[in-house]
Amino acid sequence: MKIGILGAGQLGRMLALAGYPLDFDFVFLDPATEACAAPLGAHIHADYVDEKALADFCDAVDLATYEFENVPAKTAESIAARIPLLPAPVALTVGQDRLSEKSLFDKLGIPVPRYMPVATREALDLAVRNIGLPAVLKTRRLGYDGKGQAVLRKPEDLDTAWAKLGGQALILEAFVPFEREVSCLAVRGQDGEMRFYPVVENVHRDGILRTATPQANDPLQRHAEDYARRVCEHLGYVGVLAFEFFVAAGPDGGQLLANEIAPRVHNSGHWTIEGAVCSQFENHLRAIAGLPLGSTALRGPSVMVNFIGDAPKNTALAAIPGVHIHHYGKTPKPQRKVGHATVTAASDAELAERLAQLQALVAAVES
Ligand code: AMP
Numbered sequence: 001m002k003i004g005i006l007g008a009g010q011l012g013r014m015l016a017l018a019g020y021p022l023d024f025d026f027v028f029l030d031p032a033t034e035a036c037a038a039p040l041g042a043h044i045h046a047d048y049v050d051e052k053a054l055a056d057f058c059d060a061v062d063l064a065t066y067e068f069e070n071v072p073a074k075t076a077e078s079i080a081a082r083i084p085l086l087p088a089p090v091a092l093t094v095g096q097d098r099l100s101e102k103s104l105f106d107k108l109g110i111p112v113p114r115y116m117p118v119a120t121r122e123a124l125d126l127a128v129r130n131i132g133l134p135a136v137l138k139t140r141r142l143g144y145d146g147k148g149q150a151v152l153r154k155p156e157d158l159d160t161a162w163a164k165l166g167g168q169a170l171i172l173e174a175f176v177p178f179e180r181e182v183s184c185l186a187v188r189g190q191d192g193e194m195r196f197y198p199v200v201e202n203v204h205r206d207g208i209l210r211t212a213t214p215q216a217n218d219p220l221q222r223h224a225e226d227y228a229r230r231v232c233e234h235l236g237y238v239g240v241l242a243f244e245f246f247v248a249a250g251p252d253g254g255q256l257l258a259n260e261i262a263p264r265v266h267n268s269g270h271w272t273i274e275g276a277v278c279s280q281f282e283n284h285l286r287a288i289a290g291l292p293l294g295s296t297a298l299r300g301p302s303v304m305v306n307f308i309g310d311a312p313k314n315t316a317l318a319a320i321p322g323v324h325i326h327h328y329g330k331t332p333k334p335q336r337k338v339g340h341a342t343v344t345a346a347s348d349a350e351l352a353e354r355l356a357q358l359q360a361l362v363a364a365v366e367s
Contacts (some may be wrong), residue, residue, distance in 0.1 A: 001289060002027060004061035004083075005037070006048070006075070007068025010328040010337065011265050012037035014273070015067060018281035024289070027060045029053060030068075036329045037067075048075045058082040065239060065288050066264055069095050070142060086238040086288040091263035094235065098140045098171045098260065105258045108230040112258045113246070118170040121162055127172040128158060134175035137161045139168055147207065151175065178246035179254055182215075183268040184224035187240045187283040187293055188232045195283070195296045196225045197276060200268045202244070208335065212268040212304045214275060219253025220245075231261060240284040242266030267306070271342045274324045275302030300344060301351040305358055307339040312361035317341060320357045322350075 001024050005012045008028035013036050016026045026041030035043060042060065046053030048071055057064070063084040066076075069092060076089035094100050105112045116127040118137065128135060133155070139148035150161035152172075181204065185197040199218040203211045215221075228243045242262040247254040269280035278286075278294025286293055310332040317325050320343070327339040343358055345351035 001025070001063075002061045003285070003288070004029065004057050004064035004079075005041075006030075006064065006066040006071045006079075008032065008035035008037035008043060009067060010036055010330070011067035013040055013328060014270070014281050014326075015065075015265065015285060016040035018273075018279055019285050022282070022285060022289075022291075024285060027057060029057045034331065039329070048072050054078055063288060065284070066092065069262055069264055084288075087241070087263050088236060088238070091235045091237055091241070091261075095261050095263045096141055097169075098138055098143070099169070101260055102171070102173075102258075104231070104234070105227075108227075108234060110227045110230060110258045111255065113176050114174040116172050118172050121166065124158055124162060124166075124170075124172065128152065128155075131172055131174050133157075136173045136175055137165055138171050138173065139165060140171050141169065149207070176246040176248055176257055178257075179249050180247040181259075182218070182220065182224065182245050182247055182256075183212075183266065184221075184228045184243045184245070185240060185266060185269040185272070185280055185296075186225070186228035186232055186243065187280070187287050187296070188237050189287045189293050190238050190290045192233075193293060194229055194232060195293050196221075196228065197269065197272060197280065197296045198298050199224050200271070202268050206335070208306070208308055208337070209267050210306055210308070212271055214271055214298055214302060216298060216301075220247065220256055223256050227256065227258065237263075239263075239287045240265050240269070240280050242268060244268070267337070267340075268304075270326070270340050271302050271304040272296075273326075274342045274344050275299055275304075300346065301348050302342055302344045303351060303355055304340055304342045305355070305362055306337055307341070307362060308337060308366045309334050310365045311339045312365050316361050317358070320354055320361075322354050323358060 004027045008030035029044045031047045073093045079085045118124045134153045137150045181202045188194045198214040201213045244259040245256040265280045272279040322344045324342045330338045343354045
């Protein structure tokens with residue numbers, strides 16, 4: 001089976017690495033010159049709105065999916081009219097706009113931080129009067145890794161934030177003094193069967209994910225699964241969906257507040273390659289290809305650490321037991337995700353010891 005992937009970044013690369021053993025081949029469509037999945041398949045190097053390229057892409061594959069959520073909605077719809085595109089474009093459109101995403105969560109009874117749309121400077125004043133400070137002003141579209149947002153702590157911050165972000169559709173959200181950030185990775189098959197990976201605890205710095213640690217028995221697992229199920233069933237979703245939450249203080253492990261969804265495999269699920277029975281990449285492919293889903297069970301303690309800016313040398317990484325190395329083939333650049341490592345161990349104590357060694361290597365090179 002030939003699978004088309006919109007986007008050819010590291011997620012596409014890891015999808016292909018998981019797909020070859022299943023006898024799948026890959027065609028990527030991506031305008032980037034340095035597309036790190038390109039060596040793993042055919043690469044149609046063209047813009048997402050290039051009609052000829054879209055026709056070639058559809059002719060070359062049996063079905064398609066995305067690894068990049070900012071593919072223009074029109075492109076997705078045009079592809080879906082010709083070949084199966086999974087998940088369906090509606091998931092992409094909802095996930096591309098923070099306002100429609102939050103409205104959907106509201107509609108499905110999923111708790112969210114208070115929010116208001118902001119289109120003008122006056123609307124920002126009104127939203128701050130309603131929501132209070134601190135608050136976070138975000139672009140509704142195209143924000144990622146903490147880009148396109150500003151934290152408002154005092155009234156003077158409004159002008160600065162408006163100067164930075166004004167002139168585009170925005171949303172103001174209450175600042176959540178969260179205890180933790182977690183994500184839930186769900187996979188839904190074509191027959192509606194759903195499986196969930198263990199809730200992952202995520203640590204960000206400068207808006208970029210640094211570590212992701214699957215939790216063996218998270219008190220919020222049941223709620224996270226319930227919310228992910230509501231979204232997937234509502235959207236008729238097929239494939240892996242990542243759902244990110246803030247955990248606000250409260251009884252019974254705290255309260256989940258929905259932040260955002262990504263209609264694709266996700267950085268907080270990279271640990272599943274070695275840490276789960278069937279990885280998020282394989283499960284996404286199984287789902288879209290109509291195969292039975294694989295087990296999402298944890299194999300044992302594991303943690304993923306991103307390489308940001310640059311990666312430690314293999315000689316040093318490989319010397320730490322239980323470290324699984326993933327370079328993405330990208331040129332080092334400040335704030336760029338160039339790879340990751342997943343550490344596995346037989347016990348939590350052993351994991352902590354190995355993680356400390358890895359963190360020391362990462363701290364020495366990253367930016
Ligand atoms: P996002 O692009 O929405 O995932 O935001 C990137 C990061 O900014 C999150 O992972 C949080 O660490 C922080 N952040 C975003 N929104 C809020 C919020 N409403 N309250 C507190 N922190 C936030």
